[in-house]
Amino acid sequence: MSESYRIRVRGHLTDRWATAFDGFTLTREPDGSTALTGSVVDQSALHGLLRQLADLGLPLLSVTPVDSHTTS
Amino acid sequence: MDGPLLETKLHQPRRRPGAVTRPRLSQLLDAGLSARLTLVCAPAGFGKTTAVAQWLGDRSGVAWVSLDEHDDEGSFWAYLCAALHRATGLTTEALPLLPADGGLRLLLSDLEALPGQEVVVVLDDYHAVAGTEVHEGLAFLLEHLPEHLHVLLATRADPPLPLSRLRVQGELVELRAADLRFTADEARTYLADVMGLSLPPESVTALAERTEGWAAALQLAGLSLQGRGDSADAVAAFAGDDRFVVDYLVDEVLARQPDEVRDFLLQTAVLTRMTGPLCDAVTGRTTGAAQLEALDRANLFVVPLDDRRQWYRYHHLFRDMLLTHLTDPAPLHLRASAWLEDSGDLPTAVEHALAAHDQERAADLMERVFAQMAKERREPEFAPWVASVPEEVLARRPVLAVWMVGALTLVSRFDTVEARLDEVERRVQAVDGRWPEVPPEGLVVRDLDGYRTMPAMVQMYRSALALSRGDLPSTVARARRALQLSPEGDHQVRASSRALEGLAAWATGDLASAEAAYTAATVDLRAAGYLADVLGLATTLADLRRAQGRLAEAERAFRNALEMTRDAPGAPLRGTADMHVGLADLLLDRGDRAGAADELARAEALGEHKGLPKNPYRARLLRARLTDDHDTALALVDEAERLYNSDYSPHVAPVPAVRARLHLRFGEVRAAQAWARARSLTADDELNYVQEYEHITLARIFLASGESVAAGGLLRRLAEAAEAGGRYGTLVEILVLQALARGSSLDRAVRLAEGEGLVSVFTDEGEPVQRLLRQLPPTPFVARLLRTERPAPPRGLPEPLSEREMDVLRLLVSDLDGPDIARTLHVSLNTMRTHTRSIFRKLDVTSRRAAVTRATELALL
Numbered sequence: 040m041s042e043s044y045r046i047r048v049r050g051h052l053t054d055r056w057a058t059a060f061d062g063f064t065l066t067r068e069p070d071g072s073t074a075l076t077g078s079v080v081d082q083s084a085l086h087g088l089l090r091q092l093a094d095l096g097l098p099l100l101s102v103t104p105v106d107s108h109t110t111s
Numbered sequence: 112m113d114g115p116l117l118e119t120k121l122h123q124p125r126r127r128p129g130a131v132t133r134p135r136l137s138q139l140l141d142a143g144l145s146a147r148l149t150l151v152c153a154p155a156g157f158g159k160t161t162a163v164a165q166w167l168g169d170r171s172g173v174a175w176v177s178l179d180e181h182d183d184e185g186s187f188w189a190y191l192c193a194a195l196h197r198a199t200g201l202t203t204e205a206l207p208l209l210p211a212d213g214g215l216r217l218l219l220s221d222l223e224a225l226p227g228q229e230v231v232v233v234l235d236d237y238h239a240v241a242g243t244e245v246h247e248g249l250a251f252l253l254e255h256l257p258e259h260l261h262v263l264l265a266t267r268a269d270p271p272l273p274l275s276r277l278r279v280q281g282e283l284v285e286l287r288a289a290d291l292r293f294t295a296d297e298a299r300t301y302l303a304d305v306m307g308l309s310l311p312p313e314s315v316t317a318l319a320e321r322t323e324g325w326a327a328a329l330q331l332a333g334l335s336l337q338g339r340g341d342s343a344d345a346v347a348a349f350a351g352d353d354r355f356v357v358d359y360l361v362d363e364v365l366a367r368q369p370d371e372v373r374d375f376l377l378q379t380a381v382l383t384r385m386t387g388p389l390c391d392a393v394t395g396r397t398t399g400a401a402q403l404e405a406l407d408r409a410n411l412f413v414v415p416l417d418d419r420r421q422w423y424r425y426h427h428l429f430r431d432m433l434l435t436h437l438t439d440p441a442p443l444h445l446r447a448s449a450w451l452e453d454s455g456d457l458p459t460a461v462e463h464a465l466a467a468h469d470q471e472r473a474a475d476l477m478e479r480v481f482a483q484m485a486k487e488r489r490e491p492e493f494a495p496w497v498a499s500v501p502e503e504v505l506a507r508r509p510v511l512a513v514w515m516v517g518a519l520t521l522v523s524r525f526d527t528v529e530a531r532l533d534e535v536e537r538r539v540q541a542v543d544g545r546w547p548e549v550p551p552e553g554l555v556v557r558d559l560d561g562y563r564t565m566p567a568m569v570q571m572y573r574s575a576l577a578l579s580r581g582d583l584p585s586t587v588a589r590a591r592r593a594l595q596l597s598p599e600g601d602h603q604v605r606a607s608s609r610a611l612e613g614l615a616a617w618a619t620g621d622l623a624s625a626e627a628a629y630t631a632a633t634v635d636l637r638a639a640g641y642l643a644d645v646l647g648l649a650t651t652l653a654d655l656r657r658a659q660g661r662l663a664e665a666e667r668a669f670r671n672a673l674e675m676t677r678d679a680p681g682a683p684l685r686g687t688a689d690m691h692v693g694l695a696d697l698l699l700d701r702g703d704r705a706g707a708a709d710e711l712a713r714a715e716a717l718g719e720h721k722g723l724p725k726n727p728y729r730a731r732l733l734r735a736r737l738t739d740d741h742d743t744a745l746a747l748v749d750e751a752e753r754l755y756n757s758d759y760s761p762h763v764a765p766v767p768a769v770r771a772r773l774h775l776r777f778g779e780v781r782a783a784q785a786w787a788r789a790r791s792l793t794a795d796d797e798l799n800y801v802q803e804y805e806h807i808t809l810a811r812i813f814l815a816s817g818e819s820v821a822a823g824g825l826l827r828r829l830a831e832a833a834e835a836g837g838r839y840g841t842l843v844e845i846l847v848l849q850a851l852a853r854g855s856s857l858d859r860a861v862r863l864a865e866g867e868g869l870v871s872v873f874t875d876e877g878e879p880v881q882r883l884l885r886q887l888p889p890t891p892f893v894a895r896l897l898r899t900e901r902p903a904p905p906r907g908l909p910e911p912l913s914e915r916e917m918d919v920l921r922l923l924v925s926d927l928d929g930p931d932i933a934r935t936l937h938v939s940l941n942t943m944r945t946h947t948r949s950i951f952r953k954l955d956v957t958s959r960r961a962a963v964t965r966a967t968e969l970a971l972l
Contacts, residue, residue, distance in 0.1 A: 050355030071353040
């Protein structure tokens with residue numbers, strides 16, 4: 040069962056980054072943050088993704104589970 | 112890991128000429144020299160490595176390791192030891208034992224012994240290391256770190272080490288993101304001195320704020336502003352933009368590079384390590400080496416990996432950013448893979464083929480590299496690779512599929528093994544385990560030599576699988592089939608199969624078959640050049656022969672192994688200590704305590720690191736056997752239990768049972784009874800070989816508690832089983848106990864024991880057995896058994912030493928050599944030797960050292 044998450048980072052990311060976060064939708068918010076929304080297969084995949092964000096130096100603002108029925 | 116170490120990972124980055132110095136950080140790092148651990152912890156691009164390299168400068172005694180995601184517990188310790196060797200000249204034998212406690216202690220004592228120089232161990236990119244063993248091992252080192260050593264970790268995430276404890280003890284100094292951020296002043300100095308920019312103060316402040324002092328961002332900002340007339344406007348535009356700071360700046364920097372440089376950066380970003388020709392292969396140009404140098408000069412995020420500046424890598428963060436610009440990296444990866452293949456670096460070529468999603472190519476390369484890696488014992492490295500090859504690719508590649516099984520069995524993952532082997536045999540249309548001469552149509556085989564060894568390997572893995580399930584008959588049957596199918600010269604498979612067969616036979620108590628299999632395995636291992644394994648098998652062979660009552664043959668196993676490995680490269684090999692411990696046990700069986708003490712001393716002189724996994728516990732059990740002191744003996748047995756490692760052998764003499772016997776020796780019957788209860792052992796148990804030692808121990812407990820009827824019944828059944836299995840050594844012990852239970856004759860036991868000189872099995876029992884021995888005709892052997900009494904060593908000698916012999920004996924204790932002793936006593940060397948021989952005979956010893964020990968025991972001196 041996949042789980043859906045919305046991950047907010049500080050700074051706007053261009054659409055080019057969508058390939059780096061395969062399967063995630065990028066939304067640039069007016070407050071200067073970017074929301075990545077999508078699903079991961081399990082907790083390990085989520086941690087891998089967070090680590091990838093950390094490796095890129097992206098400041099993490101929040102991680103929120105979202106109802107999977109509304110996203111996919 | 113036995114693979115080659117990469118020089119570049121031990122390279123300490125040099126201070127960049129003209130780089131900005133940050134005294135603030137150096138002062139903080141200096142404080143670390145009075146603590147055990149310095150933690151430099153911040154996200155990517157915060158200048159951790161640079162700060163540490165600048166602080167270290169030309170300091171000596173720096174052991175530097177750059178870690179990456181390929182490092183596991185094996186390679187971590189190898190790199191650490193190599194770096195320590197470079198920095199301090201340290202030579203240590205600890206590596207094969209790491210990260211076990213013994214290895215860590217040995218490493219610590221070797222470090223302790225270094226001349227007083229301060230040593231800084233730097234582990235850069237520590238976050239990349241996976242595996243809790245590394246963290247646990249490092250925590251242990253930190254806890255016991257010698258005064259003059261300091262560890263510095265540069266990492267993106269806090270490591271799982273006892274940080275709060277170290278913090279409380281004042282043993283932790285931290286440099287975190289907040290410390291590493293450039294202050295406005297530092298930013299100004301940096302932009303002016305390093306980047307050659309003269310910016311208005313408000314632009315500097317704006318940059319420092321927008322980048323939040325993030326080193327990588329500041330550097331990118333500087334690069335993007337170089338040669339621009341409108342720098343104030345550019346800064347203002349940057350400050351007013353919401354884009355992720357590094358993303359924005361990388362775009363700016365790239366946009367301002369000439370096309371050729373930009374293309375080079377983007378194309379070579381696929382490489383984790385770069386050298387000129389490799390870059391040329393990827394870019395299709397010929398200017399790679401010059402480009403790398405130019406990038407280095409221009410501060411464009413390349414890190415030299417050696418002093419000759421042949422290998423470089425991009426700064427991690429910069430490379431990650433570049434990669435997001437690549438839309439189709441696959442062709443670049445393929446070109447890199449091809450170059451690496453030609454240059455012989457097949458493992459890295461595999462990585463790039465996988466990154467290009469070219470699984471067929473990756474599979475080709477893997478198949479070619481596996482046989483070599485297996486020879487180097489690097490099979491564990493296969494597992495993550497093969498997991499990345501899709502099943503449908505594996506299905507067409509029988510050789511690769513079998514290697515994958517090998518990788519899985521090595522990490523004890525047996526769940527899919529059988530299905531995989533069945534599938535491989537079905538695909539190749541194996542008949543009774545035999546594979547067709549030529550691979551069937553539609554299958555891919557790149558390694559034809561490998562193809563020919565696969566049928567035997569399949570059977571060998573089936574045998575290992577059966578053993579893991581405890582199915583001993585199948586273990587033997589499959590191992591024998593593997594042997595039939597193995598090509599003549601394939602010593603590795605043959606030795607493994609025979610060892611599996613031997614192991615299974617041993618566990619069922621068929622010692623004759625086990626012994627034959629292990630003897631054959633020894634021949635193959637020797638032919639294959641695996642001399643260290645020859646030493647390991649010698650202990651097994653000797654154990655088997657000892658149970659069979661063949662002490663002379665057991666001794667030969669040890670002596671042959673010693674002989675065989677004496678002149679091997681790196682001798683004395685690991686496992687040499689085991690041979691001396693084993694010989695000591697045999698000498699004790701023969702009642703030669705002094706000789707045994709001698710062999711033990713030899714083993715101890717070699718040190719724990721010359722022992723195989725079993726040796727630490729076996730050596731302690733031997734010492735427990737040698738001592739007459741109750742507390743010492745029990746403490747040794749406790750240690751042995753902690754250090755117990757069967758190394759895949761069946762548990763034929765479990766340490767708790769040894770302890771129970773020790774309790775009996777010291778009259779602590781209740782403690783021994785408690786053990787038997789805890790093990791739920793009864794006189795009516797069905798007997799099986801693996802529990803034989805425990806059941807004999809139980810019979811001893813019955814005897815000690817006066818339950819001779821229970822003892823008698825159990826011993827009768829044990830005697831039958833031992834006799835049927837040809838375990839005559841064990842049988843002698845059972846017969847001695849039977850005689851004690853019934854007060855009957857020792858006649859048969861003595862007859863069985865005489866040929867091989869089994870002594871201790873009688874003499875360890877003390878007066879009750881002595882009484883029974885006195886009822887036998889006084890043959891020389893019986894006389895010897897009566898003479899060699901234990902536990903109270905006799906005060907006198909059957910044949911006392913003459914006055915002159917006593918004179919010689921007193922000098923044997925000294926350091927004088929033979930001619931000196933002769934001179935001191937004013938006798939000829941020959942006369943002196945005659946006296947010595949006579950002393951040895953009377954003391955029943957064979958060496959000067961043993962004579963001294965014996966004479967001390969007998970209070971002659």
